[in-house]
Amino acid sequence: MPATNGSPPLPPRREPVLRALADISGPDFARTARSVDTVAGRRVSFVTVPATARQVEDTLRIAAERGLAAMARGSGSKIDWGTPPAGVDLLVDTGRLGGLWNHRPSELSAEVGTGTPVRALQAALALRGQRLAVDPPSRAATVGGMLATNESGPLRHKYGQPAAQVAGVGYVDPEGRRRDTDLVGDDFEGVLLTAVLRLEPLPAARRWVSIPVSTPLQVHNLVDEALAQQVDPSAVEVDLPTPMPGGRTVEQPPGAVAVLLEGGAQSVVERAGRLVRSLGAGAEIAEIAPTWWGRYPFTAKDVALRISVKIEDLHAAVYALRDAAGGAVPIRGSAGVGTVHAVLPGDLAPDRIAAIVDSVRSVLMARSGRAMVISAPPAIAREVDIAGRRELF
Template identity: 65%
Template sequence: MVTALPGREPLLRALIDICGPDFAREAGAADMVAGHLASFVAAPATTHAAIDTLRLAAERGLAVVPRGSGSKLDWGAPPRGIDMVLDTGRLDGIWDHHPDGPTAEIGSGTPVRAVQAALALRGQRLAVDPPSEGATIGGMLAVNESGPLRHRFGTPAAQVERITYVDREGVAGESDGEDGRPGIAEVDGVILSARVRLRPLPAARRWVLVPVSTPLQVHHLVEEALSQRAEPSAIEVDLPTPAGAGRPGAQPPGSVAVLLEGGAVDVAGRAEQVAKALGDTATVTPTAPRWWGRYPFGREDVALRITVAIADLHAAVYALRDATGASVPVRGSAGRGTVHAVLPGTLTAERVEGILDAVRGVLLARGGRCVVIAAPSPISTNIDMAGRRDLF
C-alpha cells in the first residue's frame, strides 16, 4: 500500500515541520504492524502537533496506526494497510495532580510503570496492573487491558473520568462517555491524555495460594474464597499444561491465588481467614507467584479470551479442552469469570474456527463469549478476530 504513495519526500518534510527533525522519519523493519510496513513514523509532542499530523494524514488519505510501546499492536483484527505509525512516546507526563488529590491527568504515552512509581512517592496508585511489559496509559486504555486488580477495582476504563483525543480527521475532543459523548471504545483516533481516579497505596499485601489440577477444583475454591467476604483485591487462576500428569506422585500443576490488601494487621487476619477456609494445602505469602499478572501466551500463539459467569467458567474450560482434544493453558481472573487461554500458533485457521465454534456453542446458553485477541498473521487474516468493543 505504501509504495504507491505520491510525494513521499514532501510528505516527510511536512511531518518534520510538524514534529521536528528528530521525530519524523521513514519507517524501518521495526515498524511493522501485522505484517504491514509503514512508510512513515511521526512522534508529535503536543496536542497541536497531533492535530496537524492527523489532519495531514486525512488530507493525503494515509492510514494511521497509533503506537505506544507496541506491546499490543497485534491485538484484534489486523489493519488492511498502514502508511504511518503515530508514536505517542512524547505525549507523556503527569499534571494537575495535587498532593493527596484524588485525580491526575496523564499523557497517553506515559508508561504505566512510570506512573505507578511517581504516585507511590505520594502514597497513591492507579488501580490498574496491565500485564503487557512496557504498557503505556494510552495503549492500556485503547484495548482496556486489565490485570488481576480488575476483580476489586474494575477495568482501566472504570478508572477514567475523561479523556482528550484527536480523531482521524484531525479534530480534537474530550469525553467523559456521558450524554451521548463517545466512550473510550468509540474513540476512533489517538488518545492524548486521561484524567484518572487515584487510590491510596496499600500498606501490606498477602497472597493465599492453593495448588489445583482441574477447572472444577478452581470453581469450588473460588466459591469458597468469595463466601468469606474478605474483600479480596484479586482472585486469579493459573492452569498450565500439566507436565508429567498421571505419573505417581505428580504435583498439581496449577494454582489459585487470592490477593488481600490493606493495613498490615488487617491483611494478615483476612489472609489467615481465607487460607483456613481453602484447606490444608493453602499457604500465605507476601510475594506474588511468578505467573501473577502475566499472560499465558506469546506472540506466536493464538490467544483466546473467555468471559462467562463465574459459576460457568469451569464448564467453558472443559469445553475448550474437549474441542481441542488436549489440555489448554488457562490463566486469568477466576473471581470475575474472565480468563485467557492458549492455542498453538501452528494450527490452521480452519482448525481454530472449529474450536471456537464448539466453545461458543457451550457459552451461548450461559451468556458468555470467546474471542481471539491475538494470533499469527496466517491465522488472524483468515478468521474473525476480536473487535474493539469485544475488549470492553
C-alpha cells in the same frame, strides 16, 4: 530528500509526505518505517513522534488530506490485538506525549499524558502514597495503549476495568480535531492525548494466599470457598498450565488459585489466616506474588483466546475448550470475575482454530458468555474471526 534511516531515496510521491511530517514534529522525529514498524505483519510507510497536542492535530490533518491511514502506537505491546486493519500508512508514536500533571492527592485525581508508561506512573504516584488501580500484564504498557485496548490485570476483580478508573480523556480525531469525552472505548477514534484518572490510596500491606489445583472443577470450588469467606479480595487468579510430559501426582498438581488481600497490616494478616484455614491443606501465605501472577499465558507466536462468563460457569467453558482442542489448554486469568485467557498453538490451521472457538461459543451461548480470539500470528489473524477493538470493552 533522502530517507532518514539510511535507506535509498524515497520515490518522489512519498518525499513531500515525509517532509511535511518532519516540519510538524521535527526532522529527528519523522522517518520512513523500519523493519520493526509493522502492524499485522506488514510494514507501514512512515513513523512520526509528535510532542504536543498541536503536532498531533497537524499530523492527523495531513494524514486525512493525503488519504493516509494513521494509527497510534505506545510501546507496541498490543498493536496486533484485534482485527487486522486493511492497511496502515502512518504510525503516530506517543513516546513524547507522556507526563504527570494536575496531580491532586487530596482529590485522588491526576491528569497524565497517554504516552506515559503505566509502571512509571505507578512509581511516581507511590511517592505520594497513591496508585492507579490497574495492573496490565503488558510490562511496557502505556496509559494510552492500556485504555485503547481495555487491558486489565488481576486488580479488575475489585476495581473493574481500566475505563472505570478514568474521569475523562482528550484525543484528536481522524480529521485532526481536538476532542474531549468522559468515555473510553468505542466512543472515540483517533489518538489519545490525555487522561484524567481516579486514584486509590496505596495499600499498607499485601498478602497472597495460594492453593494448588489440577482441574477446572477444583478451581470452581476453591473460588467459591474463597469468596464465601468475605475477606474482601483485591484479586482472585487462576493458573492452569499444560501438565508436564508424564503427568504429575496428586501431591504435585499443575496449577494454582491465588487470592490477593490488601489493606492495613493487621487486617491483611487476619484475613489471610482466616482464608488459609478455610481453604485447608496446601494453602499458603506469601508476601510476594506467584511468578505467574499478572502475566499472559501466551506470546506473540500463539493464538490468544479470551473467555468471559459467569463465575459459576467458568469451569464448564474450560472443559468445553479442552474437549474441542482435544487436550489440556493453558488457562490463566481472573477466576474471581470469570475472565481468563487461553492459548492455542500458533501453528494450528485457521480452520481448526475456528472450529475450536465455535465449539466453545456454542457452550457459552446459553450461559451469556463470550469466547473470542484477541491476537494471533499475522498469517492466522487474516484467516480467522478476531475480536475488533470495540469488542474488547
